[in-house]
Amino acid sequence: MKAVLDFCLLFLMLHTPGVLSLSTHVAIIYPQDPVLRMGSNLTASCWVHPDLGVHASSLFWTLNGQQLPSSLYRVLSPTNLSVTLAGLNASRQTSGDNLVCHNHKGHILAGSCLYVGMPPQKPVNLTCWSRNTKDLTCSWAPGGKGETNISTQYRLKYKLRWYGTEKQCEDYTHTQPYSCSITQDLHLFTPYEIWVEASNQLGRATSDVITLDILDVVTTDPPSGVTVSRVGQLEDQLSVRWEAPPALKDFLFQAKYQIRYRLEDSQDWKVMDDVGNQTSCRLAGLRPGTVYFVQVRCNPVGIYGSRKAGIWSEWSHPTAASTPHSVAGNQLSHRRAPDVLRLEVERRLQLHPAQGAEAVLRLGAETRLRLQQHVHEAVRPVASADAEIPQSSQPGSPRG
Ligand SMILES: *[C@@H]1O[C@H](CO)[C@@H](O)[C@H](O)[C@H]1NC(C)=O
Ligand SMILES: *[C@@H]1O[C@H](CO)[C@@H](O)[C@H](O)[C@H]1NC(C)=O
Ligand SMILES: *[C@@H]1O[C@H](CO)[C@@H](O)[C@H](O)[C@H]1NC(C)=O
Ligand SMILES: *[C@@H]1O[C@H](CO)[C@@H](O)[C@H](O)[C@H]1NC(C)=O
Numbered sequence: 001m002k003a004v005l006d007f008c009l010l011f012l013m014l015h016t017p018g019v020l021s022l023s024t025h026v027a028i029i030y031p032q033d034p035v036l037r038m039g040s041n042l043t044a045s046c047w048v049h050p051d052l053g054v055h056a057s058s059l060f061w062t063l064n065g066q067q068l069p070s071s072l073y074r075v076l077s078p079t080n081l082s083v084t085l086a087g088l089n090a091s092r093q094t095s096g097d098n099l100v101c102h103n104h105k106g107h108i109l110a111g112s113c114l115y116v117g118m119p120p121q122k123p124v125n126l127t128c129w130s131r132n133t134k135d136l137t138c139s140w141a142p143g144g145k146g147e148t149n150i151s152t153q154y155r156l157k158y159k160l161r162w163y164g165t166e167k168q169c170e171d172y173t174h175t176q177p178y179s180c181s182i183t184q185d186l187h188l189f190t191p192y193e194i195w196v197e198a199s200n201q202l203g204r205a206t207s208d209v210i211t212l213d214i215l216d217v218v219t220t221d222p223p224s225g226v227t228v229s230r231v232g233q234l235e236d237q238l239s240v241r242w243e244a245p246p247a248l249k250d251f252l253f254q255a256k257y258q259i260r261y262r263l264e265d266s267q268d269w270k271v272m273d274d275v276g277n278q279t280s281c282r283l284a285g286l287r288p289g290t291v292y293f294v295q296v297r298c299n300p301v302g303i304y305g306s307r308k309a310g311i312w313s314e315w316s317h318p319t320a321a322s323t324p325h326s327v328a329g330n331q332l333s334h335r336r337a338p339d340v341l342r343l344e345v346e347r348r349l350q351l352h353p354a355q356g357a358e359a360v361l362r363l364g365a366e367t368r369l370r371l372q373q374h375v376h377e378a379v380r381p382v383a384s385a386d387a388e389i390p391q392s393s394q395p396g397s398p399r400g
């Protein structure tokens with residue numbers, strides 16, 4: 001692809017008027033670097049300098065390295081050979097197709113890049129959001145099948161509804177394609193009109209205009225510090241705690257939260273959406289002795305009095321915890337003062353499920369905990385454990 005591009009630039013230079021005068025060319029293809037609609041017909045001609053003493057009928061053409069059949073040629077004059085291509089296919093790359101004129105030995109005399117594609121279609125699905133009111137990012141999808149096969153520019157434009165002048169978004173560095181971030185000179189309490197213009201050498205198209213107030217499209221970072229812990233020995237419950245995203249404090253937003261949780265080996269999330277503006281919540285009705293994954297997300301509401309619901313943040317990273325076993329007499333749970341210790345064990349097993357059959361946890365120089373478990377139950381609470389915990393280093397015991 002790189003080679004092809006360089007190739008095209010080479011010919012572009014040779015044939016730029018003013019760089020070299022016509023008389024210095026050995027040959028010229030006309031038209032030079034045309035932009036054509038898919039399916040159209042093209043007749044190109046290769047003119048050779050009479051001083052070369054080459055007859056047009058001895059020349060041949062290639063397109064992307066493939067020789068074109070002579071049935072498509074016409075000798076227009078002793079120094080001018082044409083080729084006619086009907087129903088042009090779209091360019092295989094946006095750097096164009098190479099149409100090349102060769103002498104009878106195959107040497108390249110001249111070249112031209114063909115750019116064959118379609119005008120852009122109306123961009124669709126324009127949506128915008130503002131992270132903590134600090135920016136306004138919009139994304140869209142190209143219209144139609146999305147491929148014009150020639151270089152196409154997308155420009156996000158906007159203006160303040162009543163008195164603004166038209167402006168253009170400059171920051172297209174956002175990680176998503178077809179998106180742009182406005183980061184400066186943002187106005188709150190004034191509606192924006194926003195649209196996308198797509199253009200290439202075959203045409204242009206404009207999306208629908210959307211109107212929005214930044215305060216109505218605010219989203220935040222996900223809640224941080226999500227912890228999940230047991231509620232005493234209650235075997236069907238877990239307690240979830242989190243912290244509000246810092247921006248909520250900075251901007252006096254209120255927030256509502258959602259929690260979702262699932263069983264370790266299930267993809268079905270159960271959503272609790274009536275959490276309100278608390279920063280903790282209890283999950284009940286869970287299975288005993290089972291690992292759950294929990295996530296929390298945040299929606300800023302009532303920002304500076306806005307009546308509209310905000311946009312949900314991303315979900316926080318999943319946090320795992322297990323409910324207590326219901327089996328009475330479980331040895332570990334009897335001796336289990338250290339919740340922390342137990343969670344560490346689970347985490348290690350979870351990260352190395354293949355090694356789940358056995359894991360040894362070392363705590364300092366003297367303490368070892370050996371866990372044995374069936375692989376498929378690797379992240380469940382252990383059914384049995386051999387612990388070598390010197391009296392002095394057991395959690396809760398005075399050291400020394
Ligand atoms: C291309 O040429 C074919 C004949 O080879 C003709 O039928 C067709 O109408 C032409 N198409 C265009 C777009 O001019
Ligand atoms: C070669 O023929 C084409 C088609 O008739 C014409 O447009 C072009 O000007 C000719 N080139 C030269 C250098 O005569
Ligand atoms: C367009 O593509 C088809 C299938 O690849 C091929 O048969 C045809 O020759 C191509 N047409 C041109 C003008 O290159
Ligand atoms: C047009 O571009 C798309 C995406 O790059 C490609 O899949 C398709 O094959 C191209 N069309 C042709 C005729 O090469």
Ligand SMILES: *[C@@H]1O[C@H](CO)[C@@H](O)[C@H](O)[C@H]1NC(C)=O
Binds near residue numbers: 124125141142143
């Ligand atoms: C635009 O959004 C609609 C509805 O969400 C979806 O069905 C469609 O596939 C999207 N179009 C594109 C090109 O992404």
Ligand SMILES: *[C@@H]1O[C@H](CO)[C@@H](O)[C@H](O)[C@H]1NC(C)=O
Binds near residue numbers: 254
């Ligand atoms: C939570 O909501 C209640 C009532 O909707 C409200 O009185 C309280 O101030 C809110 N708390 C926070 C921290 O936003």
